[in-house]
Amino acid sequence: MDAALTAEQDEIRRTLRDLLARHAGPGEVRAAVRTAEGHDPALWRRLAQGLGLPGLALPEEYGGAGCTPTELALACEEAGRALLPSPLLATAVLAAPLITALGTPSQRAELLPRIADGTLTAALAVPGGSTAAALGLTGDNRSAPWSGGGRAGGIQARHGDGGWRLYGEADRVLDGHSAGLLLVAAHTGGYPRSRTLLFLVPTELLVPTELQVRAEVSGGASTEAFTDASSGAEGLTRTRLTSLDETRPLARVELRDTPAVLLGADTETVDVCGALAATGRTAAAVLAAEAVGAAAGALERTVAYVKEREQFGRAIGSFQAVKHRLADLYVRVEAARSAAYYAAWDPEAGPLALAQALETARTVAGEAVQLHGGIGFTWEHEAHLYVKRAAADELLFGPVHRLRDHAAVRAGLFGDEPSRALAHGAAV
Numbered sequence: 001m002d003a004a005l006t007a008e009q010d011e012i013r014r015t016l017r018d019l020l021a022r023h024a025g026p027g028e029v030r031a032a033v034r035t036a037e038g039h040d041p042a043l044w045r046r047l048a049q050g051l052g053l054p055g056l057a058l059p060e061e062y063g064g065a066g067c068t069p070t071e072l073a074l075a076c077e078e079a080g081r082a083l084l085p086s087p088l089l090a091t092a093v094l095a096a097p098l099i100t101a102l103g104t105p106s107q108r109a110e111l112l113p114r115i116a117d118g119t120l121t122a123a124l125a126v127p128g129g130s131t132a133a134a135l136g137l138t139g140d141n142r143s144a145p146w147s148g149g150g151r152a153g154g155i156q157a158r159h160g161d162g163g164w165r166l167y168g169e170a171d172r173v174l175d176g177h178s179a180g181l182l183l184v185a186a187h188t189g190g191y192p193r194s195r196t197l198l199f200l201v202p203t204e205l206l207v208p209t210e211l212q213v214r215a216e217v218s219g220g221a222s223t224e225a226f227t228d229a230s231s232g233a234e235g236l237t238r239t240r241l242t243s244l245d246e247t248r249p250l251a252r253v254e255l256r257d258t259p260a261v262l263l264g265a266d267t268e269t270v271d272v273c274g275a276l277a278a279t280g281r282t283a284a285a286v287l288a289a290e291a292v293g294a295a296a297g298a299l300e301r302t303v304a305y306v307k308e309r310e311q312f313g314r315a316i317g318s319f320q321a322v323k324h325r326l327a328d329l330y331v332r333v334e335a336a337r338s339a340a341y342y343a344a345w346d347p348e349a350g351p352l353a354l355a356q357a358l359e360t361a362r363t364v365a366g367e368a369v370q371l372h373g374g375i376g377f378t379w380e381h382e383a384h385l386y387v388k389r390a391a392a393d394e395l396l397f398g399p400v401h402r403l404r405d406h407a408a409v410r411a412g413l414f415g416d417e418p419s420r421a422l423a424h425g426a427a428v
Contacts, residue, residue: 026382038249048118055116062112073289073344080293085247087121090175095122102264123179127154129172135280138402157186176251177240199260245392284350285343291357295364298386336360355403361390
């Protein structure tokens with residue numbers, strides 16, 4: 001393989017870095033996370049319509065750029081460097097690939113062009129806040145009870161004369177409070193023959209007629225306290241949660257006999273768990289690149305600081321002990337970047353690259369706080385934002401030891417892979 005970036009890829013990275021340097025500094029990030037949307041809508045429109053970020057990896061026939069996951073990973077790396085709060089991850093990395101893989105031709109034609117131009121955002125809602133398990137990152141998503149297993153709990157789907165109806169709730173849904181479309185994982189068929197399917201629940205006023213789902217305008221409830229509920233479709237309540245990392249807005253989604261439309265065809269051959277696992281591997285590569293960007297951003301800010309901060313009449317960056325610590329961090333970041341770029345080329349390596357990137361982000365963020373000294377521990381300084389991002393990402397998509405353990409299981413390092421995977425899934 002040729003590891004060098006193409007001219008087009010370099011241009012994507014340079015253009016996005018310049019734009020975010022001007023419009024997504026620490027002050028702008030702090031202001032954006034306190035909006036009702038949890039991000040800057042004007043900047044999102046600029047990124048979507050001016051640069052086409054949500055459609056980078058979508059086929060050209062649906063208004064996308066037809067690029068590979070590598071271009072999307074490069075874009076997310078720059079977003080991670082700035083700790084940019086945006087619907088890019090939830091919409092383009094998690095939801096859009098599932099619609100592409102499972103949706104009917106009419107569903108793809110209706111939804112993907114709106115995702116590509118940024119007018120529609122989407123979120124993946126799985127019960128129990130088990131996104132990592134649902135995506136097959138920390139265990140076999142066919143055996144792990146991440147979706148309730150058809151028993152009490154989880155989200156249940158039933159089909160009647162009026163179509164599909166959903167009942168249950170999902171916690172820690174990334175961008176779930178503001179997304180215009182929810183992809184909800186729900187059980188149907190009862191406990192003996194239960195299977196997981198994905199359903200579409202629009203939350204906007206302008207709903208595609210093909211979906212035939214009634215929705216209402218949100219009542220405009222304030223999200224200033226991050227706990228106010230807002231309603232979309234009938235029986236739907238979305239509550240923005242207080243989260244460790246404000247740049248990763250999370251929500252609780254409650255469904256009480258909510259109308260929904262099945263994503264794709266209702267046949268026994270539909271492999272929802274397989275589509276989730278395939279999406280998870282690519283998402284892991286993109287997430288790894290984003291975590292590398294966050295680690296690189298923290299390291300760059302730390303290097304700039306130690307060049308200015310003086311002690312004993314000289315910059316602390318001139319001390320050999322500080323140089324050694326920074327050199328170690330630089331090696332970690334570059335190694336994680338190499339792993340992330342390789343995973344973007346070969347998504348099978350995504351979970352391992354994600355584990356390395358999350359561990360690197362955590363280490364670099366912690367060292368950044370230490371090397372900033374007293375000011376690094378204050379709420380006013382941005383160093384703590386990197387610590388929160390590293391910790392929150394590991395809670396959402398890890399932990400690191402489970403990512404590595406499942407990768408080892410899939411590689412057959414423990415001998416009897418099926419039995420080991422089954423035991424591991426039951427323990428998750």
